[in-house]
Amino acid sequence: MKRILTQLLNLPDVVVESSLQEGEILILSVSKKTKSAVCPQCGKKSEHLHQNQRYLVKDLPMGDKEVILNVNRRRFKCKKCRKTFSEQLDFVGKRKGYTHRYAEKIVKQIINSNISHVAKNNGLTDVDAPCAASRREEVNSMLEDIAKNVMPIDVKNLKRLGIDEISLVKRQGKFIVVLVDIDSEKLIGLVKERKQIEIEKEMRKWGEQVLEQIEEVSIDMTGNYKKLVEKICPNALVTVDRFHVTKVIHDELNQATIAENKTASSLNIESREKVFDSLKGNKYTILKAENKLTEKQKEKLDRIREASPLIGIMHSLKEEFHNIFDTSEDLGTGMLGLIDWLKKAVRVSAALAVPYYQKSVKTIKRWFGEIVGYFERKTTKVVVEGINNKLKRIKPSGFGFINFRNFEIRALLSWHYDINLAR
Numbered sequence: 001m002k003r004i005l006t007q008l009l010n011l012p013d014v015v016v017e018s019s020l021q022e023g024e025i026l027i028l029s030v031s032k033k034t035k036s037a038v039c040p041q042c043g044k045k046s047e048h049l050h051q052n053q054r055y056l057v058k059d060l061p062m063g064d065k066e067v068i069l070n071v072n073r074r075r076f077k078c079k080k081c082r083k084t085f086s087e088q089l090d091f092v093g094k095r096k097g098y099t100h101r102y103a104e105k106i107v108k109q110i111i112n113s114n115i116s117h118v119a120k121n122n123g124l125t126d127v128d129a130p131c132a133a134s135r136r137e138e139v140n141s142m143l144e145d146i147a148k149n150v151m152p153i154d155v156k157n158l159k160r161l162g163i164d165e166i167s168l169v170k171r172q173g174k175f176i177v178v179l180v181d182i183d184s185e186k187l188i189g190l191v192k193e194r195k196q197i198e199i200e201k202e203m204r205k206w207g208e209q210v211l212e213q214i215e216e217v218s219i220d221m222t223g224n225y226k227k228l229v230e231k232i233c234p235n236a237l238v239t240v241d242r243f244h245v246t247k248v249i250h251d252e253l254n255q256a257t258i259a260e261n262k263t264a265s266s267l268n269i270e271s272r273e274k275v276f277d278s279l280k281g282n283k284y285t286i287l288k289a290e291n292k293l294t295e296k297q298k299e300k301l302d303r304i305r306e307a308s309p310l311i312g313i314m315h316s317l318k319e320e321f322h323n324i325f326d327t328s329e330d331l332g333t334g335m336l337g338l339i340d341w342l343k344k345a346v347r348v349s350a351a352l353a354v355p356y357y358q359k360s361v362k363t364i365k366r367w368f369g370e371i372v373g374y375f376e377r378k379t380t381k382v383v384v385e386g387i388n389n390k391l392k393r394i395k396p397s398g399f400g401f402i403n404f405r406n407f408e409i410r411a412l413l414s415w416h417y418d419i420n421l422a423r
């Protein structure tokens with residue numbers, strides 16, 4: 001039995017000496033197989049056992065049993081130093097109530113969930129129990145322990161920064177600011193509100209040297225970050241990522257589709273049905289790059305063009321816009337392409353007497369320098385977007401300050417967590 005339990009436990013060089021079952025709990029008395037330990041003072045091996053010291057440590061469950069290890073951390077006496085010392089145990093940290101592998105499992109779960117949920121799933125807390133708070137506290141302390149190894153995030157190689165904002169809770173209008181290292185494609189910081197002063201505070205923590213070495217800062221066009229960047233990153237070129245420009249254009253195309261549906265009401269029955277049918281539920285077909293559509297989607301697109309020539313024209317302008325970004329290899333070509341596109345959009349809008357893409361045109365003109373910076377640096381593409389999507393999958397657990405801290409840790413861990421950090 002002891003041999004089977006030792007095998008099941010599967011901790012290197014650890015043997016199970018005895019076991020005790022108490023209801024749902026399995027208590028295993030364990031100690032190291034080796035008869036000696038190395039003195040931390042002089043490095044000499046000692047076989048002189050001075051004292052057995054037992055304490056309880058939580059480990060991974062076996063089957064439906066919760067497992068508690070009754071660990072013997074032996075004290076040895078070093079003949080050379082004439083002092084006693086505790087042996088090193090590689091599966092549990094000093095003064096910790098849980099094994100490394102247990103903490104790893106919990107932290108991995110926390111990254112994708114929230115503390116109460118994980119605590120509950122692991123039998124760490126019972127909502128009605130008086131000790132629930134203290135058990136939740138234990139999980140929190142595991143998280144904080146590991147976070148200490150990750151934070152502050154190492155930014156000494158930061159050259160290209162992305163600043164973006166996302167809303168985590170839909171319709172609440174609460175935005176947080178996301179700071180991204182574009183080259184390593186990792187999240188490097190979160191700011192709990194969009195105020196410039198808060199973002200500045202966070203960035204100042206990186207130190208003067210890092211701020212000075214930043215070569216490029218990619219921003220979106222809604223936040224007013226340009227002035228901030230110019231103020232604290234003296235050597236950075238401000239660029240607007242193509243992803244943000246695309247969003248403005250896609251929004252307008254989508255708005256036009258909705259408006260076209262409304263206008264169709266005034267048409268005769270047959271044409272009206274045609275427009276409704278072709279546009280209904282086809283947002284994706286309209287917004288997706290034409291060369292990436294399936295045969296079936298292409299047929300749908302043809303029907304849209306036929307039923308609604310206006311959307312057809314706007315769609316081709318959208319395609320031309322993407323084409324400029326896909327094919328321009330240098331600043332000159334990109335700039336000329338963009339200028340042509342702007343002229344064409346204005347011309348089409350005037351000819352059709354509709355205001356579509358006029359918001360995009362205005363925005364692109366206002367940010368022209370930053371947008372063409374993209375052609376020069378060929379920045380981010382999908383980096384920022386990918387990070388935002390991953391962030392949205394990390395569930396926030398409410399929105400108090402403590403919860404922001406918890407979200408921040410979990411988010412940063414999900415990019416910077418290395419299994420060894422639980423040790």
Ligand SMILES: [Zn+2]
Nearest residue numbers: 039042078081
């Ligand atoms: Zn010694």
